[in-house]
Amino acid sequence: MPKKVMIVVLMVALATAVFATGSPEPETETVAIEIAYPVAIDAPVTEILDGYARAFEAENPNVTVKPVYAGGYGDVKTMIQTTIDGGGDAPALAVMLATDLFDLANAEYIEPMTALLDDMPGSDAYLADFLSAFLANSYYMGNMWSLPFQRSAVVLYYNADMISDAGLDVPNDWDSLAEVASALTVRDGDTVTQWGIEWPSGWPYWLFQPLAMGGGQNIVGDDDTTVYFDDPGVIDAIEYYISLSADYGATPAGVQAAWGNVVPNFVSGNTAMIVHSSGSLSSVLSQAPFEVGVMGIPGKRRGTSYSVPGGGNLYLVSGLTDAERQAAFDLAVFLTDPARAADFSIQTGYIATRSSAFEDAAMKEYVAANPQAGETRSILADGGKELSLQNLGQVRSIFHNYLQAAYNGEMSAAAAMRAAQEEADAALADFR
Amino acid sequence: MSQLRTKTKVHLLPYLLILPTLLFVILFTIYPTISSIVGSFFQQRLNIPRYRDPVFYGIGNYTDLLGSAGFRMILGNTLRYVAAVVPTTLVAALGFALWLSHKRHARFRIAIFHPTILPMVSAATIWMFFLTPDYGLFNTFLRFFGYSGPENWAANPNMALWSLVLIAFWKDAGFYMIFYLAGIQNLPGDVYEAAKLDGAGPLTIFFKFTVPLLRRTTLFVTTVAVIGAFRTVDHVFIVTQGGPSSRSSLLLYHLWQVRFEYLNIGQASTITVLLVALLLAFTISNFVISERRTTDA
Numbered sequence: 001m002p003k004k005v006m007i008v009v010l011m012v013a014l015a016t017a018v019f020a021t022g023s024p025e026p027e028t029e030t031v032a033i034e035i036a037y038p039v040a041i042d043a044p045v046t047e048i049l050d051g052y053a054r055a056f057e058a059e060n061p062n063v064t065v066k067p068v069y070a071g072g073y074g075d076v077k078t079m080i081q082t083t084i085d086g087g088g089d090a091p092a093l094a095v096m097l098a099t100d101l102f103d104l105a106n107a108e109y110i111e112p113m114t115a116l117l118d119d120m121p122g123s124d125a126y127l128a129d130f131l132s133a134f135l136a137n138s139y140y141m142g143n144m145w146s147l148p149f150q151r152s153a154v155v156l157y158y159n160a161d162m163i164s165d166a167g168l169d170v171p172n173d174w175d176s177l178a179e180v181a182s183a184l185t186v187r188d189g190d191t192v193t194q195w196g197i198e199w200p201s202g203w204p205y206w207l208f209q210p211l212a213m214g215g216g217q218n219i220v221g222d223d224d225t226t227v228y229f230d231d232p233g234v235i236d237a238i239e240y241y242i243s244l245s246a247d248y249g250a251t252p253a254g255v256q257a258a259w260g261n262v263v264p265n266f267v268s269g270n271t272a273m274i275v276h277s278s279g280s281l282s283s284v285l286s287q288a289p290f291e292v293g294v295m296g297i298p299g300k301r302r303g304t305s306y307s308v309p310g311g312g313n314l315y316l317v318s319g320l321t322d323a324e325r326q327a328a329f330d331l332a333v334f335l336t337d338p339a340r341a342a343d344f345s346i347q348t349g350y351i352a353t354r355s356s357a358f359e360d361a362a363m364k365e366y367v368a369a370n371p372q373a374g375e376t377r378s379i380l381a382d383g384g385k386e387l388s389l390q391n392l393g394q395v396r397s398i399f400h401n402y403l404q405a406a407y408n409g410e411m412s413a414a415a416a417m418r419a420a421q422e423e424a425d426a427a428l429a430d431f432r
Numbered sequence: 433m434s435q436l437r438t439k440t441k442v443h444l445l446p447y448l449l450i451l452p453t454l455l456f457v458i459l460f461t462i463y464p465t466i467s468s469i470v471g472s473f474f475q476q477r478l479n480i481p482r483y484r485d486p487v488f489y490g491i492g493n494y495t496d497l498l499g500s501a502g503f504r505m506i507l508g509n510t511l512r513y514v515a516a517v518v519p520t521t522l523v524a525a526l527g528f529a530l531w532l533s534h535k536r537h538a539r540f541r542i543a544i545f546h547p548t549i550l551p552m553v554s555a556a557t558i559w560m561f562f563l564t565p566d567y568g569l570f571n572t573f574l575r576f577f578g579y580s581g582p583e584n585w586a587a588n589p590n591m592a593l594w595s596l597v598l599i600a601f602w603k604d605a606g607f608y609m610i611f612y613l614a615g616i617q618n619l620p621g622d623v624y625e626a627a628k629l630d631g632a633g634p635l636t637i638f639f640k641f642t643v644p645l646l647r648r649t650t651l652f653v654t655t656v657a658v659i660g661a662f663r664t665v666d667h668v669f670i671v672t673q674g675g676p677s678s679r680s681s682l683l684l685y686h687l688w689q690v691r692f693e694y695l696n697i698g699q700a701s702t703i704t705v706l707l708v709a710l711l712l713a714f715t716i717s718n719f720v721i722s723e724r725r726t727t728d729a
Binding site for chain 1: 564
């Protein structure tokens with residue numbers, strides 16, 4: 001009998017212990033905020049971010065900042081979504097893809113910054129200082145939603161030594177790009193020992209966009225529900241990509257699962273040109289024993305080149321108290337300070353987000369030593385709009401399916417893009 | 433009076449004992465299942481204001497999904513993946529177990545088992561190096577035999593899914609081996625002695641004694657392996673992201689896409705229901721078939 005009672009008491013105690021939650025909140029004036037940050041590049045970003053957080057705390061003694069590193073962009077977004085859907089406390093500030101704006105705002109995962117900016121002295125000058133290409137994804141429904149933070153662009157890296165040694169000129173249109181790539185492809189029997197160009201398929205839509213623009217039509221329209229997948233210019237661009245392997249033999253055929261391999265291939269001199277993120281610039285410059293050239297992707301017409309921005313912005317996550325919202329916004333402004341934007345750019349290779357950052361002494365010194373870093377800024381001056389629209393996840397996945405089918409020769413470029421346009425229009429119908 | 437009290441207590445105690453487990457099962461299994469079934473009949477899409485709150489949609493989610501060629505392909509991918517991973521892993525696990533059940537080979541057990549203790553994410557990352565185009569381990573190995581392709585395992589539409597099968601096989605065979613090892617070590621020695629005395633050869637012994645005697649183990653391992661195969665998704669994230677053209681997309685990966693990228697909660701619930709139904713159908717038929725064989729024997 002006492003044994004049974006004891007078992008019952010133990011069970012109840014155990015159940016209580018298991019289900020008991022919550023801990024007493026400290027009753028102080030301090031505001032504690034978290035910033036969710038995706039690690040997307042090969043640089044010591046966690047150390048850099050920790051340093052910024054400590055510096056912010058030193059300036060704002062009543063705020064504690066805890067950086068949360070939860071994986072890449074996808075992981076951070078999923079983490080924010082599950083935390084909010086589950087009614088938990090999500091980090092106050094998060095770096096998420098600039099293109100995620102519409103879905104995040106529609107689903108009320110983020111809060112607008114408009115009111116906070118209105119209260120901020122000199123906010124117009126502050127916003128005007130950001131590179132305009134980077135602010136393109138910050139406005140929606142009459143509100144301002146995000147501040148550019150770690151931003152990049154699609155660029156073509158070329159081995160300038162290899163090109164001049166072969167007596168060639170730097171490519172300036174589709175034909176010369178294909179010819180240079182073909183001339184710099186080296187074969188030993190059937191085996192290729194050096195590729196002329198590598199165009200990886202990680203982020204398929206992103207690396208393809210400058211090519212489509214070069215063909216005469218960006219895949220996305222200016223509003224938030226229009227895509228131009230079956231435009232002749234887009235189809236032309238796919239056919240050009242295929243011709244680089246099929247006609248010129250200058251790049252491996254088909255979809256290339258090689259995002260992480262092409263930078264090592266390039267710096268070791270095994271590939272003459274690569275298409276990659278400008279975020280790899282620091283790592284390329286520090287490793288390459290040759291003269292590295294950086295430019296936009298040459299277009300079909302002579303003398304044109306194109307690029308699109310990429311990367312992540314700072315978002316205010318919804319469900320904040322007034323104090324948390326203000327602290328998170330202050331932190332966002334602190335992180336985008338010109339000197340800090342310059343420092344972050346130098347340390348990581350991301351493009352400094354503000355014009356005044358390029359006036360920073362350290363940045364000037366860095367650009368003087370590495371002119372390519374200044375080059376990325378001018379490449380973006382005539383950059384197009386990155387694929388960003390309503391229902392982005394689904395539309396992007398439709399486009400990827402058909403782009404890859406065309407790359408792999410399973411469908412003709414025209415048939416694939418017709419199907420992609422049809423499915424994307426259906427997926428966007430509810431949003432028009 | 434006192435008799436009655438005792439009776440009540442006897443009835444109460446078992447329930448109290450399973451209470452914590454029951455609460456967990458209700459909270460984390462029964463409630464989500466029911467809520468998914470209910471959710472699958474509603475149109476709820478977080479990125480469309482008018483569908484942010486659920487709107488009744490009948491069997492619309494089911495007809496949308498099953499009517500889409502893309503979803504049918506993902507379903508087919510998943511079935512092919514499971515049908516490839518489970519039997520090969522099981523046969524290999526049994527083979528390893530037979531080989532390593534001898535004391536003198538015991539030291540190899542850790543070598544076979546070690547992939548199991550790696551997280552799938554690490555395993556998949558290691559395999560990325562094997563599958564790398566151009567200079568990856570596999571291509572280098574094949575080139576040694578004078579074969580110059582296929583070069584791009586994870587991006588080739590005809591090989592991406594099989595690359596995932598290969599990774600899962602490498603990772604899981606050692607795990608299921610442990611169950612077979614335990615099963616083999618519990619086999620009755622006298623039966624084997626008698627069989628040997630009767631002059632049965634090794635093949636007869638294997639097929640007429642070992643395999644039937646291990647049926648219980650096999651039932652358990654198949655069930656766990658099938659559920660495991662449906663559930664694994666980490667390597668899809670790391671190696672192929674379901675590509676190229678969704679040719680290596682699996683049900684659970686697509687579920688993640690629909691829920692977190694398309695923000696379509698109703699459709700995600702529907703995929704969950706289909707996944708649970710598939711698993712239930714398999715597990716129940718597996719048990720029924722196995723039980724019938726046991727009673728026949």
